[in-house]
Amino acid sequence: MxxxxxxxxxxxxxxxxxxxxxxxxxxxxxxxxxxxRIRVRRSIRTVLTTFPALAEAKSDLQQAFYRRTKRPFxxxxxxxxxxxxxxxICLDVGAxxxxxxxxxxxxxxxxxxxxFEPNPDLYRRLVDRYGDGGDVSLLPCGLGHExxxxxxxxxxxxxxxxxxxGTLHDDETDxxxxxxxxxxxxxKLDTVTYSCDIVTxxxxxxxxxAFIKLDVQGSEFSALxxxxxxxxxxxxxxxxxxxxDEIIDYLAPLGYRMxxxxxxxxxxxxxxxLTDNVNMLFVADRPG
Numbered sequence: 229m230x231x232x233x234x235x236x237x238x239x240x241x242x243x244x245x246x247x248x249x250x251x252x253x254x255x256x257x258x259x260x261x262x263x264x265r266i267r268v269r270r271s272i273r274t275v276l277t278t279f280p281a282l283a284e285a286k287s288d289l290q291q292a293f294y295r296r297t298k299r300p301f302x303x304x305x306x307x308x309x310x311x312x313x314x315x316x317i318c319l320d321v322g323a324x325x326x327x328x329x330x331x332x333x334x335x336x337x338x339x340x341x342x343x344f345e346p347n348p349d350l351y352r353r354l355v356d357r358y359g360d361g362g363d364v365s366l367l368p369c370g371l372g373h374e375x376x377x378x379x380x381x382x383x384x385x386x387x388x389x390x391x392x393x394g395t396l397h398d399d400e401t402d403x404x405x406x407x408x409x410x411x412x413x414x415x416k417l418d419t420v421t422y423s424c425d426i427v428t429x430x431x432x433x434x435x436x437x438a439f440i441k442l443d444v445q446g447s448e449f450s451a452l453x454x455x456x457x458x459x460x461x462x463x464x465x466x467x468x469x470x471x472x473d474e475i476i477d478y479l480a481p482l483g484y485r486m487x488x489x490x491x492x493x494x495x496x497x498x499x500x501x502l503t504d505n506v507n508m509l510f511v512a513d514r515p516g
Contacts, residue, residue, distance in 0.1 A: 274409050274410040274411070287325055291325065291326070291327065291330060294327075294330060294331075295330055298334050299334075300330070300331035300334055301327045301328075301330070301331060302327075302331065302506055302507060303489065303491045303505075304467060304489045304505060304506065304507040304509065305328075305331040305332070305334070305467075306489070306491060306494070307489040307494075307496060307509060308332070308335060308439065308465075309335060309336060310496075311439070311465045311509075311511070312335065312337075312339060312438055312439055312465070313337065313438075314337035314338055314339070315337075315338065315339065315340065316339045316340070316436075316438035316439060317339070317340045317342065317434065317435075317436055317437050317438055317439075318332050318339045318340065318341050318342070318437075318438060318439040318440075318441070319341075319342050319343075319344070319429070319434075319437060319439065319440040319441065319464075320332070320341055320342065320343040320344065320441050321344045321370075321371050321440060321441060321442045321443070321444060321451060322344065322345070322370075322441075322442065322443040322444040322445070323343035323344060323345040323350070323351075323354055323366070324345065324350060324391065324392050324443075325350065325353065325354070325357075325391075325392075326343075326354055326357055326358060328341075328343070328441050328443075329341055329343060329354075329358060329364055333363070338363060339363070339438075339439075340363055340365075341363060341364045341365070342364075342365045342367065342434070343364065343365070343366050343367065344367050344369060344370055344371055345366065345367075345368065345370075346368065346369055346370035346380050346394075346422075346424035346425065346426070347380055347382065347391060347394050347422060347424070348368065348422055348424070349391070349422075350391055351366065351368040354366050368424075368425070369424065369425040369426060369427050370396070370424060370425070370426045370427075370444065370447070370451075371426065371427065371428065371429050371444070371447075371450075371451035371454060371455070372396075372426040372427070372428065372447060372450045372451055372453075372454055373428065373450045373451075373453035373454040374426070374428060374454065375425075375426065375427050375428060375431060376425075376426050377423065377424075377425055377426075378396060378423075378424060378426055379396070379398070379421050379422065379423055379424065380394045380395070380396055380421070380422050380424045381394065381395055381396070381397070381398045381419050381420075381421050382394040382419065382420045382421075382422070383417060383418075383419055384417070384418040384419065384420055385409060385416055385417050385418075386416040389420065390408075393408075393445060394445060395445040395446055395447070396426075396444075396445075396446075396447050397446055397447075398419070398421075427454075428454030428455070429451065429454055429455035429458050430454060430455060430456065430457040430458055431454075434458065436462055437458055437462045437464045438462070438464050438465065439464050439465045439466075439467070440455070440464050440465075440466050440467070441466075441467045441507075442466065442467065442468045442469065443468075443469045443507075448468055448469070448471065448472075448475060449472065449474050449475050449478065452466075452475060452478060452479070453478070456482075459479075459482055459484075459512075460482060463483070463512035463513075464512075465509060465510070465511050465512075466479070466484070466509065466510040466511075467507045467508075467509055467510075468507065468508055468510065469506055469507050470502065470506070470507075470508075471486075471502070471508055471510075479510055482512065483512045483513040484510040484511065484512045484513075485498055485510065485511055485512075485513070486498070486499055486500065486508050486509070486510055487499065487508070487509045487510070487511055488503045488505055488508065488509075489505060489507075489509060496509065496511070
């Protein structure tokens with residue numbers, strides 16, 4: 229049970245254990261919707277690889293739509309209304325084109341966003357779009373378990389660059405695409421490599437981190453290993469895309485529990501396995 233000071237931020241929701249027949253029906257429906265979303269996403273990416281010139285227009289229109297409708301690009305961000313407060317420091321690790329920056333700006337209170345993006349092309353676009361200052365700070369580096377200079381590998385398929393699938397692991401560039409594009413043809417796959425800096429979060433000595441979003445294509449565990457002091461000191465809420473078992477096992481001894489966001493009921497549900505949602509939330513027990 230979550231308790232302690234500050235947890236009145238769950239005004240209408242609380243944390244519940246889901247069981248019973250209605251929960252089973254709801255889970256089956258959510259799974260069907262999830263499978264439909266996967267098929268739609270795969271179809272869109274297949275079209276983009278067929279007509280690469282549409283890529284920029286698609287990205288700009290998509291972000292403009294989310295901003296205008298005040299809908300975060302991933303619904304798990306809605307749960308942060310109950311977990312964060314005005315002025316909190318939020319880390320956006322793997323900023324890409326600024327989707328998480330926009331989502332955090334949609335909260336009903338202001339937060340300070342520090343975004344990390346090691347891809348130099350994407351970093352320059354972020355600076356052009358958001359500047360560097362005010363409520364957003366941009367850093368041209370990634371996070372890992374040690375400070376180093378390394379390479380980031382970005383897959384290019386049939387002339388379309390999947391900049392959101394850049395990875396530090398050069399042997400994995402095709403793994404992300406095989407299930408994301410219909411009629412995948414390995415002969416159409418190429419890779420663009422950039423040099424980039426990786427630092428540990430602990431080395432930055434940031435104060436009072438309240439939230440960390442991690443979406444770094446397989447390097448999430450490495451980033452968390454380099455953030456252990458921050459996790460132990462600040463107990464930030466974490467949002468991790470499809471966390472592997474090693475991440476769950478690493479966070480458990482630190483007092484973190486894994487939650488799924490039930491967007492229909494607007495509540496967090498404690499779980500011990502992954503669900504159909506893209507992101508899982510990890511909330512640390514508060515002392516006292």
